[in-house]
Amino acid sequence: MKSSLMDNIPSTPGKFKMEKSIYNHRFRWHYSYLAKLTFWSFVFFGLIFVFFFKSPASSAPSSISSSSDLSRRSLKTRSWGGPGWEKRVKSSAKIRSKTGFSVLVTGAAGFVGTHVSAALKRRGDGVLGLDNFNDYYDPALKRARQALLERSGVYIVEGDINDAALLKKLFEVVHFTHVMHLAAQAGVRYAMQNPKSYIHSNIAGFVNLLEICKNANPQPAIVWASSSSVYGLNTKVPFSEKDRTDQPASLYAATKKAGEEIAHTYNHIYGLSLTGLRFFTVYGPWGRPDMAYFFFTKDILKGKSIPIFESINHGTVARDFTYIDDVVKGCLGALDTAEKSTGSGGKKKGAAQLRIFNLGNTSPVAVSDLVSILERLLKTKAKRRVMKLPRNGDVPFTHANISFAQKEFGYKPTTDLQTGMKKFVRWYVSYYGSGKRTDH
Numbered sequence: 441m442k443s444s445l446m447d448n449i450p451s452t453p454g455k456f457k458m459e460k461s462i463y464n465h466r467f468r469w470h471y472s473y474l475a476k477l478t479f480w481s482f483v484f485f486g487l488i489f490v491f492f493f494k495s496p497a498s499s500a501p502s503s504i505s506s507s508s509d510l511s512r513r514s515l516k517t518r519s520w521g522g523p524g525w526e527k528r529v530k531s532s533a534k535i536r537s538k539t540g541f542s543v544l545v546t547g548a549a550g551f552v553g554t555h556v557s558a559a560l561k562r563r564g565d566g567v568l569g570l571d572n573f574n575d576y577y578d579p580a581l582k583r584a585r586q587a588l589l590e591r592s593g594v595y596i597v598e599g600d601i602n603d604a605a606l607l608k609k610l611f612e613v614v615h616f617t618h619v620m621h622l623a624a625q626a627g628v629r630y631a632m633q634n635p636k637s638y639i640h641s642n643i644a645g646f647v648n649l650l651e652i653c654k655n656a657n658p659q660p661a662i663v664w665a666s667s668s669s670v671y672g673l674n675t676k677v678p679f680s681e682k683d684r685t686d687q688p689a690s691l692y693a694a695t696k697k698a699g700e701e702i703a704h705t706y707n708h709i710y711g712l713s714l715t716g717l718r719f720f721t722v723y724g725p726w727g728r729p730d731m732a733y734f735f736f737t738k739d740i741l742k743g744k745s746i747p748i749f750e751s752i753n754h755g756t757v758a759r760d761f762t763y764i765d766d767v768v769k770g771c772l773g774a775l776d777t778a779e780k781s782t783g784s785g786g787k788k789k790g791a792a793q794l795r796i797f798n799l800g801n802t803s804p805v806a807v808s809d810l811v812s813i814l815e816r817l818l819k820t821k822a823k824r825r826v827m828k829l830p831r832n833g834d835v836p837f838t839h840a841n842i843s844f845a846q847k848e849f850g851y852k853p854t855t856d857l858q859t860g861m862k863k864f865v866r867w868y869v870s871y872y873g874s875g876k877r878t879d880h
């Protein structure tokens with residue numbers, strides 16, 4: 441008898457210890473009632489599930505909808521999707537001049553991204569930003585840059601370049617003519633601490649973006665940030681685009697070099713127009729706190745000692761420091777001379793443009809001279825701690841030959857380190873005060 445009761449009642453049998461003969465009818469009634477309840481509960485929760493996971497704000501291709509992804513997405517409310525969001529995206533990307541572009545700027549809350557976005561917007565291009573606001577350095581600075589851009593009409597979508605669904609959606613909402621791809625894991629030395637972040641952003645993220653661009657119709661032209669670090673252990677100076685770049689000294693450099701090779705592949709197979717820009721130690725207002733000139737400034741003001749690297753036999757370590765406004769001009773020049781991609785819907789129709797340019801200053805300065813400039817501007821003596829260049833991926837010097845960029849789009853840097861640092865220090869003091877704040 442017990443077994444038949446168990447057969448009939450699928451759940452919590454202990455609650456139903458009753459005599460079959462007397463309660464037979466009641467049982468059947470309970471059973472059918474429970475079955476209906478269970479059925480409608482399934483329908484109800486099923487509808488809730490469909491509503492939350494299949495709404496436009498969270499639509500994702502099956503490739504990324506593993507259970508862990510789903511739970512992560514359900515915990516973090518999507519910050520994109522919906523009619524209001526699409527309206528904002530369209531308005532930000534709207535071209536406001538006769539010959540303007542519609543540009544997706546990845547890494548728009550980053551240092552170079554913010555300046556480039558503002559410059560494009562100023563001249564009437566439509567600009568939509570994308571940034572994941574990661575905490576590699578103080579996200580508050582990225583938020584402040586975002587606020588700055590918002591005031592000039594640039595909206596930054598919060599998301600990662602690895603998010604295929606988001607990128608796809610952006611290209612559905614806007615027919616971007618250009619992509620200015622500046623999102624990356626930056627920093628040479630940090631690659632030893634967090635190597636995976638470089639693979640995630642600089643390789644996987646770049647490929648993800650190229651996959652979306654190759655399928656877009658029309659395909660955009662892409663200008664993206666490579667790095668002077670690709671020259672690695674090259675000793676021929678000044679560095680020319682024709683020089684060898686097969687000896688990277690850091691994983692950061694290796695991922696940027698990989699990006700250049702990946703760009704070649706997408707250009708070759710799919711007809712994407714691709715221009716890589718090798719930036720040389722870019723500095724200026726709203727800069728990156730992980731860079732030496734930035735934390736030297738902070739530490740000099742605080743009276744903390746600063747490590748100054750020197751190469752073998754007390755040789756100077758030098759950089760071709762390049763001021764942000766000059767780099768922005770280079771970025772715009774590259775965008776303006778970028779030819780259209782030739783493919784559509786993932787198919788190549790003809791040969792497309794593939795370029796690499798150095799964007800440097802062509803006058804390297806020793807790091808110890810940078811410190812002297814900062815001392816003068818800050819009116820404070822630095823506590824110098826000179827030390828041997830650690831084995832951290834840093835190279836002893838960089839020096840750009842910029843004749844190719846000059847020839848192609850008239851690139852001509854005009855700001856020397858003294859002048860540029862003056863502007864940086866003025867911004868730094870107005871933003872952080874003269875050294876008391878410690879939150880960066």
Ligand SMILES: O=C(O)[C@H]1O[C@H](OP(=O)(O)OP(=O)(O)OC[C@H]2O[C@@H](n3ccc(=O)[nH]c3=O)[C@H](O)[C@@H]2O)[C@H](O)[C@@H](O)[C@H]1O
Binds near residue numbers: 626668730732748807
């Ligand atoms: O051109 C690039 O493509 C790269 O430029 C930048 O790298 P770098 O040129 O290495 O700049 P940065 O770290 O400011 O060090 C400057 C100098 O200070 C020296 N340095 C550094 C730290 C220290 O404690 N002491 C020191 O002497 C150090 O040895 C170096 O000589 C970007 O960070 C990078 O993301 C990438 O864009």
